[in-house]
Amino acid sequence: MYVIGLQEKNCGIISLLNDTAFEDTWSSFFMDVLSPLSFIKGNKGGVHICMKLYGYYVSIINCHLPPHMTNNDQRLEHFDRILEMQNFKGLDIPNILDHDLILWFGDMNFRIEDFGLHFVREAIKNQCYSDLWEKDQLSMAKKCDPLLREFQEGPLLFPPTYKFDKNSNNYDTSEKKRKPAWTDRILWRLKRKPKDDPHISRLLAPHFSLSQKSYISHMMYSISDHKPVTGTFDLELKPLVSVPLITLTPEGLWTLENDMLISYTLTSDFLSSPWDWIGLYKVGLRDINDYVSYIWVGDNQVFCSDRLNQVYINISDITETEEQFLLCYYSNILRSVVGISKPFQIQPRAFMVADTFKDQLQN
Incomplete structure (x- = not known):
């Protein structure tokens, strides 16, 4: 299964003028569906797909959270709000927190706090990524936010994926000189298991498990100011639906x-x-x-x-x-x-x- 999530279309002046004169068919289609439900077009948010796989509920969320160093509280608020809004009325689908697997990825925009630009760039140059992990806003939030703590993430063994000069591998050389950060992330959450007798739990083989095989960035792509990130997983399950329909x-x-x-x-x-x-x-x-x-x-x-x-x-x-x-x-x-x-x-x-x-x- 391949899951691809994108954030941000081209917002240059030519693109904005075109959007004003001619709305693209993709946006028009979605707004025909969403406008009656009181949604309006915005540039941040999340998209959720839910599927039932051999009797298990699997949810996939692609998101784009608010940017800038000082908006960390707003990012966490959006994270919680996106989860709270994922209810499928009338479709007999359980609450998303009761789903067997949630895969959550996208431009989460979490930044690296405290360290200065020179220190961060030197740490990246010397591949001392562990020096930066302790000040990564997402890593810090996972230690104190009860819901976020339930989401797992592989080790950040690749360079921060933001922000690059377009068509290059150079971090931001503009006047703003924005500090590099791991903004593009892939998280997952397995359903909480009931606190059964630990002796019985050891005897029973797991019916549903996920293991990450790779978590990498791709430096060769340079059309964006971000480098794409991919994760590869093995999903093992014992089908709850043993007979096909x-x-x-x-x-x-x-x-x-x-x-x-x-x-x-x-x-x-x-x-x-x-x-x-x-x-x-x-x-x-x-x-x-x-x-x-x-x-x-x-x-x-x-x-x-x-x-x-x-x-x-x-x-x-x-x-x-x-x-x-x-x-x-x-x-x-x-x-x-x-x-x-x-x-x-x-x-x-x-x-x-x-x-x-x-x-x-x-x-």
């Missing part, structure tokens, strides 16, 4: 000659729709629209029992290939793929002609 099976030997039969079963709690569809894809698909053929399950059903359903799909227009295929069931209600078959092959026409001729000779 839909199980798909291609029946018999598939050829390019005829309509082919698909069997699929539904779990008892799955709510189907006449607008659900099954797509045939080549293995390695990148998008849900990459199908080579599809059928509406409501219009093409040939058999239906308590759980088992069967439909035909036409594949005669598919180009012959040695690639493998798979079937995906798309739920219109859930707006997502809820079932994927195992990969299989479709036999080419030439193979079937030769095989039929062989059978005739034997007869």
Whole structure:
């Protein structure tokens, strides 16, 4: 899974004039949705995505907190406020603090206090980053803020990522000469575990765990006054949902000659729709629209029992290939793929002609 978070679009004079005359479609789309909810456009805040992964709740927050050395209290206030606002009304989703994992990242704008510009730059030059950690505002806040303390972060073993002259690796040489800082951060929080008997806890294997494999900056990119930061994680879990909502099976030997039969079963709690569809894809698909053929399950059903359903799909227009295929069931209600078959092959026409001729000779 790749998660990419961006902060700040170009706010130069040309960009501002363009925005005044022509609002970009991205902003226009969001404001059509958010304006009725009393939101207005601002240049700081957070974006939250929540997903249910094999029965676990995973939240991802990308944020841009207030800047400047003296606004640390305001940053912490925004941090708490963003968390408090993450309630999904009417969707039966628990409070974000009850989610199994929160990944929080972005331009948090925390600065390095007390030390002067010369000391900070010398420490960076000599890679003595540990001398700066104790005065990093985020690190200090984690020691006293109960909620922030629950978030973990990997060691800052890379140079501060702010502020650089654009198109260079030189820290700010403008008149302001802003002090370098680790403004771009990646944090995570695992759900608090109940205080069970420690003896029992040792016997039970963890069902959900996250470990960070890397936490680095990328100095080669210079189009911004920040250097991008990436974190790589291993997420291990024991699925709480052991049975997929839909199980798909291609029946018999598939050829390019005829309509082919698909069997699929539904779990008892799955709510189907006449607008659900099954797509045939080549293995390695990148998008849900990459199908080579599809059928509406409501219009093409040939058999239906308590759980088992069967439909035909036409594949005669598919180009012959040695690639493998798979079937995906798309739920219109859930707006997502809820079932994927195992990969299989479709036999080419030439193979079937030769095989039929062989059978005739034997007869």
